[in-house]
Amino acid sequence: MSTELAKRRGSLMKSESKQKLLAFSSLLVMIIVFSIASPNFATFSNFVGILLSTAVVGILATGVTFIIITGGIDLSIGTVMTFCSVIAGVLITFWGLPIWVGVAGAILSGMMAGLINGLLISKMRLPAFIATLGMQMIAAGLNLVISGSRPIYFLHEPKFRLIAMGTLFGIPYSVFLFFGLAIIASIVLGRTVFGRYTYSIGSNEEATRLSGINVDRWKIAVYVLGGFFYGVAGVVMASRLNSAQPALGVGYELEAIAAVVIGGASLSGGSGTILGTIIGAFIMSVLTNGLRILSIPQEWQTVVIGSIVILAVYTDIIRRRKE
Amino acid sequence: MILVQQVLVKMENIHKSFPGVKALDNGQFELRAGEVHALVGENGAGKSTLMKILTGIYTPDKGKIYYKGNEVQFSSPRSALDMGISIIHQEFNLVPHLTVAQNIYIGREPRKHKLLLDERQINRQTQELLDTLNIDLDPRDKVMDLPVAAQQMVEIAKAVSYNSEVLVMDEPTAALADNEIEQLFAIIRRLKSNGVGIIYISHRLEELKQITDRISVLRDGSYIDTVETKDTDVNQIISMMVGRELYEDFSDEPVQDSGEVVLEVRNMTRRDGRIKDVSFTLKKGEILGFAGLLGAGRTELARALFGADPLVSGEVYLRGRKVSISSPADAASMGIGYLSEDRRHLGLALGLDVTSNVGITNYEEFKGTLGWVKGRELKGSVKNLVDVLNIKTPSIDQRVANLSGGNQQKCVIAKWLLRDSDILIFDEPTRGIDVGAKHEIYKLLNDLAAEGKSIIMISSDLPEVLRMSHRIIVMCEGRITGELSRKEASQESIMSYATAL
Numbered sequence: 001m002s003t004e005l006a007k008r009r010g011s012l013m014k015s016e017s018k019q020k021l022l023a024f025s026s027l028l029v030m031i032i033v034f035s036i037a038s039p040n041f042a043t044f045s046n047f048v049g050i051l052l053s054t055a056v057v058g059i060l061a062t063g064v065t066f067i068i069i070t071g072g073i074d075l076s077i078g079t080v081m082t083f084c085s086v087i088a089g090v091l092i093t094f095w096g097l098p099i100w101v102g103v104a105g106a107i108l109s110g111m112m113a114g115l116i117n118g119l120l121i122s123k124m125r126l127p128a129f130i131a132t133l134g135m136q137m138i139a140a141g142l143n144l145v146i147s148g149s150r151p152i153y154f155l156h157e158p159k160f161r162l163i164a165m166g167t168l169f170g171i172p173y174s175v176f177l178f179f180g181l182a183i184i185a186s187i188v189l190g191r192t193v194f195g196r197y198t199y200s201i202g203s204n205e206e207a208t209r210l211s212g213i214n215v216d217r218w219k220i221a222v223y224v225l226g227g228f229f230y231g232v233a234g235v236v237m238a239s240r241l242n243s244a245q246p247a248l249g250v251g252y253e254l255e256a257i258a259a260v261v262i263g264g265a266s267l268s269g270g271s272g273t274i275l276g277t278i279i280g281a282f283i284m285s286v287l288t289n290g291l292r293i294l295s296i297p298q299e300w301q302t303v304v305i306g307s308i309v310i311l312a313v314y315t316d317i318i319r320r321r322k323e
Numbered sequence: 324m325i326l327v328q329q330v331l332v333k334m335e336n337i338h339k340s341f342p343g344v345k346a347l348d349n350g351q352f353e354l355r356a357g358e359v360h361a362l363v364g365e366n367g368a369g370k371s372t373l374m375k376i377l378t379g380i381y382t383p384d385k386g387k388i389y390y391k392g393n394e395v396q397f398s399s400p401r402s403a404l405d406m407g408i409s410i411i412h413q414e415f416n417l418v419p420h421l422t423v424a425q426n427i428y429i430g431r432e433p434r435k436h437k438l439l440l441d442e443r444q445i446n447r448q449t450q451e452l453l454d455t456l457n458i459d460l461d462p463r464d465k466v467m468d469l470p471v472a473a474q475q476m477v478e479i480a481k482a483v484s485y486n487s488e489v490l491v492m493d494e495p496t497a498a499l500a501d502n503e504i505e506q507l508f509a510i511i512r513r514l515k516s517n518g519v520g521i522i523y524i525s526h527r528l529e530e531l532k533q534i535t536d537r538i539s540v541l542r543d544g545s546y547i548d549t550v551e552t553k554d555t556d557v558n559q560i561i562s563m564m565v566g567r568e569l570y571e572d573f574s575d576e577p578v579q580d581s582g583e584v585v586l587e588v589r590n591m592t593r594r595d596g597r598i599k600d601v602s603f604t605l606k607k608g609e610i611l612g613f614a615g616l617l618g619a620g621r622t623e624l625a626r627a628l629f630g631a632d633p634l635v636s637g638e639v640y641l642r643g644r645k646v647s648i649s650s651p652a653d654a655a656s657m658g659i660g661y662l663s664e665d666r667r668h669l670g671l672a673l674g675l676d677v678t679s680n681v682g683i684t685n686y687e688e689f690k691g692t693l694g695w696v697k698g699r700e701l702k703g704s705v706k707n708l709v710d711v712l713n714i715k716t717p718s719i720d721q722r723v724a725n726l727s728g729g730n731q732q733k734c735v736i737a738k739w740l741l742r743d744s745d746i747l748i749f750d751e752p753t754r755g756i757d758v759g760a761k762h763e764i765y766k767l768l769n770d771l772a773a774e775g776k777s778i779i780m781i782s783s784d785l786p787e788v789l790r791m792s793h794r795i796i797v798m799c800e801g802r803i804t805g806e807l808s809r810k811e812a813s814q815e816s817i818m819s820y821a822t823a824l
Contacts, residue, residue, distance in 0.1 A: 212655020
């Protein structure tokens, strides 16, 4: 039994856990460095701020991890998320429906967008890049059309704001939601048939099809699942801002994808984990937060984060090459 | 003949390990100018690794390489190539969208004014090269439009065009028909008379007699011996390679078939016209061989039957009941398994472990509530198959990319056994597989048939078809041109049907 385990560590698990260890230790180093550099960094309220700001991107990144592992990509993440916020606004504020209907409607619209992406990619054989780029633009346009280009506030439903901002032990609900979803996603990916198919399709789609797997159906499912996460993120976003901001959205997709990639997933598919993605998301938010506390101008923050993405992926490539 | 046979290459005490696998443990090799030197061994014996070290693709952990008496170290394939060593890989390294000429001169294209590509020059040079090699190809044809055998010829022309003094050929005849093999041998003889040293890797041991001067044998990563071809017979080589008894149970009379028809195909025609109006039956416990030349439509038939490619017409009956198979998922659910001829691209997810590759066909059986995979039960079943099929792997968590070709093929077989398919379509089951593993696969096919599974075996290796099949169907240009019982069949009768149209 113990030799079996040792062998196991010696093969597949090694490379994945090594990358996670590397990413996790860089995250720790960052936290330590920022804590030394500024007394304002290592405070409870700042940590809560970091957790809160990671929640939205983290939920998005968790969803798109599945898609990236299949070898796909989704550029519609940000604007679909906003679309879900806008739908929540329409249902709750314009139509006066209960909060839970707004939340369900938002999540369902995310899944619907995912369904369309999945159908375009699997049944109509469009490249994922193109299909989801189209969806990104369609959603961006619809957001403005539906909202009349104005923010929709949730003023008459003060409880809506509690979804993201209500706290338990001083920590916002949205943080618990984020971690809860991440744990479930991690189990789904690692332990279920759906997760196995996700890896298999990404590693060799045609071989998977020829193994008698209905690849189209599982690819659609992966995009629908992605849409579910964008819907949840849309609700959290709207609740945090206490409004649906129709012009928001573009840019989030790249942050989410960057988190996944920093976490060790390969854009060519077949590898990646939820834990990696979560660490990736935290690396970006800790960095942004730390640089802001050190009063590094916003423009330079972006430059640093861009460099980190390149560096993270490069170290991953070096590591893989060594094996 | 060269007067003194200069030693071109000498490799001494070469060691190389990969994670979990010791690929080479004391590899040795010597190549003289003007000789064809065969390198043989079972899958996983270390042949490819040794050659990848010689051609600068891998760096050895330990050991020395001498080239014309000087110790050398190759840091990249380019540096070996510049030194005069080129290799024709078993898997093609051609760019499908480029033409024959562009592929041959890739990276060293003739230019006009240092800037612009000189297409006319490159085509003329290629035409000259092809003419000297007696290869009938148009330099302007795109490689993706060529059949596999022609692509192999392009690879050979490309390697020759470097005017290398050492040429490594890894399974050069795997994709070639008999007349093309003759053509290849003519090229080899010409190179040889020019003093080129050729390292020839092949699993077709009969070929070695015809073309090689010396034979070196590797087993389990270690050098065994080097012998003169003319003083050695094939059985001696096999025993050196294998070091154990072989399964020799071919001559048995076939198991009496039950006569129960399991599968019947009527008037099947593909949308792309690559098979036309094909009808045949398959009986329980039968091994039905499909013979024919390359491009005869056998793989296309298998893929269409398996639901992987679209049909325009045709009916399929399983045990007398008409069924509709429109996808591989349909076929698999009806108990049909397909083992593709291209296991690396179509059979396996190389980056994943053995469990994931074998398990993929049948996760449904190991599915608990909420889609949970019953990991322990799955691993138990996979482990069991690994033992039964004698798959050599450090553990079932090993990535299949790290396994040898024969063991990868066994993983593909394991996939379909896990699904408990009762109709198995084997497309070139022993292509690129060494003699030991080949015999194990033959035994496996016989055992499966004896258990009552029905097998369609597509093979371009005629002795293999004759030896294994209970009945043989011959195809030519997308049609069935003959059907032979085991008694009637001979190489001659098959070839006459295979060229009937």
